[in-house]
Amino acid sequence: MTVRTRALALAVLALVALASALRAPADAASLAATRTLAARLRAQGRGEARLEQRRLDALGGAPEIVQGTLALEPPDRVRLDFPATGERVTLRGDGGEWLQPALRQLVEVSADDVAPAVHLWDVLLRGRAETLRERRAGAGVYVLEPGGDGDEPFDSVRVTLGATGLPARIVVHQPGGDRLEYRFSSWRFVRPRGAAAFRLATPPGFTRVRLGGDR
Numbered sequence: 242m243t244v245r246t247r248a249l250a251l252a253v254l255a256l257v258a259l260a261s262a263l264r265a266p267a268d269a270a271s272l273a274a275t276r277t278l279a280a281r282l283r284a285q286g287r288g289e290a291r292l293e294q295r296r297l298d299a300l301g302g303a304p305e306i307v308q309g310t311l312a313l314e315p316p317d318r319v320r321l322d323f324p325a326t327g328e329r330v331t332l333r334g335d336g337g338e339w340l341q342p343a344l345r346q347l348v349e350v351s352a353d354d355v356a357p358a359v360h361l362w363d364v365l366l367r368g369r370a371e372t373l374r375e376r377r378a379g380a381g382v383y384v385l386e387p388g389g390d391g392d393e394p395f396d397s398v399r400v401t402l403g404a405t406g407l408p409a410r411i412v413v414h415q416p417g418g419d420r421l422e423y424r425f426s427s428w429r430f431v432r433p434r435g436a437a438a439f440r441l442a443t444p445p446g447f448t449r450v451r452l453g454g455d456r
Contacts, residue, residue: 272375274383277406286433288313292321295422304422311425318439331439338441339452346448347441354452381406403428 282288289312296305309323317334327342337350374386381402396414403409407428413421443449 272383272385273377274375274385274400274402274408277402278408281407281430282313282315285430286314287431289429289431290425291427293424295424296419312438314433314435314439318436320439329441331441333436333439337439340441340444340447345446346450347443349449349451351452 278288289310292309292311294307294309307323308325309321312318312320312322319330319332319337321328321330323329327340329338329340331337331339332350334352336352336354339348339350341348376384376386378384378399383400383402385398385400386396396416398414399410399412400408401410403425405428408423408425410425411423413423415421
């Protein structure tokens with residue numbers, strides 16, 4: 242997987258129904274799938290959860306599984322930490338960083354690279370009928386489908402809520418049949434840490450590079 246491909250996959254985590262809650266005003270018409278998360282973030286400022294990311298191959302190959310933690314803060318901040326590899330990803334409306342210890346480099350992510358995720362954040366919480374359709378598929382299960390001009394980077398998103406109304410599982414169906422699955426547990430909401438917690442500095446001995454070398 243190239244740097245760009247994986248970074249954009251992580252950007253989608255920033256997230257299809259999760260980070261959407263970060264950018265919407267308090268009076269926005271919310272989707273049922275994200276309503277509780279949005280309310281908790283607005284009330285307390287920071288949401289944290291354990292995360293399991295699974296990439297499922299359309300051809301039936303073994304899934305790629307990565308475990309870590311997710312942090313969200315309004316208005317547009319997302320942080321992912323993966324202890325097994327030491328990787329860290331921060332995403333904001335103005336870009337972000339991706340620390341790769343195995344390559345001893347820190348990759349800068351531009352605002353343009355984050356733009357597709359920012360668009361999803363706006364669309365998913367606002368739930369505008371011309372760009373997204375939501376239908377109930379069972380108790381606590383919602384399917385979100387594009388309703389616009391076909392430019393969305395997904396075919397559908399299936400959100401399963403836990404007993405508290407917070408996302409427990411999200412499956413993103415991508416064009417071509419691949420699926421990205423995210424499982425969340427141990428949600429908690431605390432006071433925000435601020436913008437500094439969502440910026441990564443270049444460690445000593447690491448090279449700082451810009452995302453785009455594989456475009």
